[in-house]
Amino acid sequence: MKYLSTRAAANDSTDRKRFCEILLEGLAPDGGLYLPERYPQIDDATLTRWRSVYHTQGYAELAFEVLSLYIDDIPADDLRALCEKTYTAAVFGTGEIVPLRHLEEGLYLEALSNGPTLAFKDMAMQLLGNLFEYELARRGEELNILGATSGDTGSAAEYAMRGKKGVRVFMTSPFGRMSPFQQAQMFSLMDENIHNIAVDGVFDDCQDMVKAVSNDLEFKRKYKIGTVNSINWARLMAQVVYYFAGYLQATQSNSEKVSFTVPSGNFGNICAGHVARMMGLPIDKLVVATNENDVLDEFLRTGVYRVRASADTHETSSPSMDISKASNFERFVFDLLGRDGARVKSLFADALAQDGQFDLGTDPAFKQAAIRYGFESGKSTHADRLATIKATFERFGVMIDTHTADGVKVAREHLQPGVPMIVLETALPIKFAATIVEALGREPDRPARFEGIEALPKRVTRMAADVDAVKAYIAQHCP
Numbered sequence: 389m390k391y392l393s394t395r396a397a398a399n400d401s402t403d404r405k406r407f408c409e410i411l412l413e414g415l416a417p418d419g420g421l422y423l424p425e426r427y428p429q430i431d432d433a434t435l436t437r438w439r440s441v442y443h444t445q446g447y448a449e450l451a452f453e454v455l456s457l458y459i460d461d462i463p464a465d466d467l468r469a470l471c472e473k474t475y476t477a478a479v480f481g482t483g484e485i486v487p488l489r490h491l492e493e494g495l496y497l498e499a500l501s502n503g504p505t506l507a508f509k510d511m512a513m514q515l516l517g518n519l520f521e522y523e524l525a526r527r528g529e530e531l532n533i534l535g536a537t538s539g540d541t542g543s544a545a546e547y548a549m550r551g552k553k554g555v556r557v558f559m560t561s562p563f564g565r566m567s568p569f570q571q572a573q574m575f576s577l578m579d580e581n582i583h584n585i586a587v588d589g590v591f592d593d594c595q596d597m598v599k600a601v602s603n604d605l606e607f608k609r610k611y612k613i614g615t616v617n618s619i620n621w622a623r624l625m626a627q628v629v630y631y632f633a634g635y636l637q638a639t640q641s642n643s644e645k646v647s648f649t650v651p652s653g654n655f656g657n658i659c660a661g662h663v664a665r666m667m668g669l670p671i672d673k674l675v676v677a678t679n680e681n682d683v684l685d686e687f688l689r690t691g692v693y694r695v696r697a698s699a700d701t702h703e704t705s706s707p708s709m710d711i712s713k714a715s716n717f718e719r720f721v722f723d724l725l726g727r728d729g730a731r732v733k734s735l736f737a738d739a740l741a742q743d744g745q746f747d748l749g750t751d752p753a754f755k756q757a758a759i760r761y762g763f764e765s766g767k768s769t770h771a772d773r774l775a776t777i778k779a780t781f782e783r784f785g786v787m788i789d790t791h792t793a794d795g796v797k798v799a800r801e802h803l804q805p806g807v808p809m810i811v812l813e814t815a816l817p818i819k820f821a822a823t824i825v826e827a828l829g830r831e832p833d834r835p836a837r838f839e840g841i842e843a844l845p846k847r848v849t850r851m852a853a854d855v856d857a858v859k860a861y862i863a864q865h866c867p
């Protein structure tokens with residue numbers, strides 16, 4: 389399997405790469421995102437075999453089956469061992485890893501948030517940690533991961549990389565902006581290789597600093613700077629597995645279809661659903677749920693993709709979906725436009741840079757977003773979130789977080805008789821306690837292992853939003 393950039397020229401295959409070559413990279417050199425040259429096709433017999441693999445051997449073995457189709461430069465026994473080390477009941481709380489919970493006729497929640505940081509990002513990031521350690525050891529190299537987080541990504545990355553050989557994490561976050569629980573999760577880590585940097589500024593300041601450091605190519609090379617953001621192909625690939633696992637739990641036979649609703653921000657999670665569908669998983673609809681930051685909902689309704697200014701990005705009670713642009717969206721547009729890399733380049737590198745938007749509303753390809761690719765969308769607001777958290781708790785005794793609530797609200801608007809709808813649960817309510825109290829008048833349930841974490845000693849360095857200060861800190865902590 390080779391990988392190409394979404395901006396690659398169609399008839400030039402000279403710069404295609406193998407999995408381990410793109411594993412530690414972010415963007416392709418031309419500014420595009422990596423995708424496999426083709427999507428492996430899962431026929432009926434394979435899906436039947438995977439049904440039995442998942443139910444008898446478990447999630448790790450299913451992950452190995454899926455990943456083997458995309459990775460041919462890691463020996464099979466090693467890849468299987470990496471999957472088995474990653475997807476254990478000890479790490480993810482249950483043997484099923486992603487159990488399905490029935491809410492009512494035709495509506496399910498797929499639990500993706502029982503990993504170490506209680507958000508779905510653990511599903512991919514835990515694998516990434518093991519893949520990085522493996523590949524860096526094989527090369528005899530080291531990597532310094534520099535990131536910016538408003539909460540979930542940073543903690544998932546830190547818990548995936550803590551104690552890993554060859555990796556250090558430098559994670560910037562806006563001082564005082566994360567929930568107390570999120571701060572406690574990150575700052576209580578005492579591992580030598582994990583560095584928390586609290587920046588006097590907002591999330592965008594953190595992100596700008598990371599970009600500025602990465603754009604200093606000499607510094608980047610000298611200090612072996614890398615990233616683990618959501619455009620990393622390995623993260624997306626790992627997420628494909630739980631679409632299969634959700635399907636296999638909700639159905640008895642391969643003739644049945646299911647739909648998924650996905651609380652979305654950067655389009656990473658749902659893009660994995662798109663990949664699963666392109667592989668032949670019988671998915672009917674892929675429903676994108678957004679919060680007040682409705683860039684994606686607007687596109688799917690109108691064909692206009694309009695990036696927002698940071699000043700126009702709403703700070704909402706589902707903060708992990710507060711985006712001004714959807715960094716993985718280019719992958720879907722590449723497929724939508726028949727994998728025309730030149731056209732993708734002109735839209736994302738030229739039109740977006742000049743006008744901050746592009747319009748595919750009159751393009752015949754746009755109509756296929758719904759018909760051929762199953763995409764639909766909806767939007768949820770703070771009031772919807774509160775009402776949905778309350779109703780879900782009262783009717784089913786199930787407490788959901790604010791992001792999952794956006795999903796449940798939108799899913800209800802897209803139910804179809806006879807087609808199970810699976811909402812992906814993207815975080816647990818304890819991470820966003822203030823809104824749960826607002827909705828329910830009580831504190832959310834807290835898994836026992838998180839009792840009292842706010843009181844633990846904290847390891848964090850506070851810093852001005854100053855690129856040179858970050859560089860100096862990194863230099864000082866890399867022997």
Ligand SMILES: *Cc1c(COP(=O)(O)O)cnc(C)c1O
Pocket residue numbers: 507508509540541618651652653654655656657658708709791814815
């Ligand atoms: C990251 C995140 C999302 C958004 O996922 P994308 O892959 O960016 O679309 C939704 N909910 C939670 C809780 C998250 O952490």
